[in-house]
Amino acid sequence: MNKTLKELSEFLGGKLHGNGNIIISGVGDLESAKEGQISFIKDKTYLEKSKSSKASAIIIPPGIEIPEVPAIEIENPYLAFSKLLGIIYKSKQVFFKGIHSTAVIGKDVKIGLNVSVGPCTVVEDSVSIQDNTVICSNVYIGTKSIIGTNCLIYPNVSIREESELGNNVIIHCGTVIGSDGFGYIPVKEKYHKIPQIGKVVIEDDVEIGSNSSIDRATIDKTLICKGVKIDNQVHVAHNVVIGENTILLAHVTIAGSTKIGKHCVFSGQSGAIDNLTVGDNVIAASRAGILQDTPSNSVLWGMPALPIKEQKKITLATKNLPELSREFRELKKKVEKLEEKMK
Template sequence: MNLTLKKIAEIVSGQLYNTDGELIVSDVSTPEDATKDKICFIFDKKYYNNIKNINAAAIVVENFFADVDTPQIVVSDVQLAFVRLLNKIFLERQNFYKGIHQTVVLGKDVVLGNNVSIGPYCVIGDNVEIADNTVLVCQIFIGDNVKIGKNVVIYPNVTIRENVTIGNNVIIHSGSVIGSDGFGYIQRNGKHIKIPHIGKVVIEDDVEIGANVTIDRATIGSTLIKKGTKIDNLVHIAHNVEIGENVLLIAQVGIAGSSKIGDNTILAGQTGVTDHIKVGKNVIAGPRTGIVQDVEDNKIVWGTPPIPFEEQKKISVASKRLPRLLIEFSKLKSKVEQLEKLLLKFLK
């Protein structure tokens, strides 16, 4: 990266100590891997007692250490400072194709904003609108009547089917499919008859969609992902689902059709939600939770069916004692049977 400490302090909104700021650093490291050309962010207080021995070019901390000679950048929030610097490095390392590559296939009546970049082998359907500063990296399919907002980045091998709307500042990672057919059938005479899905997908601003995510279009109406939501890799969102604002969906979550997930909710890895379920706001569901009934606002749940987290923890701890308890129960049962025999003899 090759940045001076002065420039880094500017990026992270920090105050310099023990340096004129002209020292150049080339990378970011952990305290354990620090060297004299790297800067180190001190998140954990466990390093405070040994901070003098961190062999870094500079350290970023929330409080100045007067007895430490190492150059220091003091910030109000080390984690936020770390994210700001990484974002700077990340943006500099992005090397997208600039302009419209000669291999791109453009449909009829496509409208492109200012500074749009479309890389090799992308296919753009008819009546597509792509707003300013958006990047389609390469090998991307965009169906008819799709609208994509400003400052969007779409990585290779993404498919966006017809009639999808994507807001501003959205990131879609490789392999994801947006607007695929929903999974819906009716049964007649022992056969599965497909229900056509003619609805839309709407993705609002500031959403990030991980790799190999599938979001199905609605039967009618819209499948909706509201602003600020972040979706991890390998998540499936079925037709007519509504995801609230600032939701976190962790890897391998599956949400069945027409369910609604409230604002600020977190569904941990491999959680499943059955169809037509309502999960409230500010809910946290532990890993592998099976949500088969509505969950009220502000609940922390775990298990199948979901129960309060603390109760499920007790059940999990108790279940580990079951083998020993079964042995003890068997011994106790044997003793009771012996006592019953003795009692019968006594009564005779």
């Protein structure tokens, strides 16, 4: 990075405290930071740790002072620190420039300015790839797909035919966009496959982790709305709608035709069955299984998923079951003895 603290303060829009001429070459946490690195504290609970840190500078929130160490004061130190991480992250990312000689480009493909297509990538006919997008090696892009501006598609991603990606979309290794939805009709002892002729639409500023699957719609579209963040190994089935700025963590499964609202959080291994409507601002705790329509602002836990306060009561009561079972057996014996005496 090699920038002065003053330059970083101006870049972040913060208030400089102390020597602005020191050179910052990297970042680190409070405990492991070395000379030349900058760290951060979110609040006063980290103040004691900061005093023993070897960091050359610290990003601090308003109302906190560390006179011994140069600092940048800013409203959200964590966000500011992440912006510095972004500088380093970009410097570490080196992609092939231009269209590699081993890439296979179909007919009537539209490629914008400053687009990179890596080795052994296949771009089928009538695809549109817009400005400043990077397509890494071994990617497959199906016929008539649209890739927006400033997208980053990592190696071994498959984007099936007629998929649409907005701007600033990031898709990590091994993910499949537009695979067939799981649709079959039982016919006697066999299953008849339902052709999946819809598509996947991914709006702006979406990031999808590695080895996830977003299935195409049976008809119409599977929709991933603006700002959604999807972790690794997540399955979104056909005709699902994921609302704006919702987060799906690892191993989440959303079954077909379910609609998830805005600003929801689905924790690891949680999910929802098909044809449900889940409102806005819903939180599904880890392993929550949503089996019914859910109103906005709900916090759910358990299988079947219930309001978390109710589920906690059930969990606590469950711990008492062995003792209650023992008491029940004793009471049953007493009742049997009383009935015997009354004969």
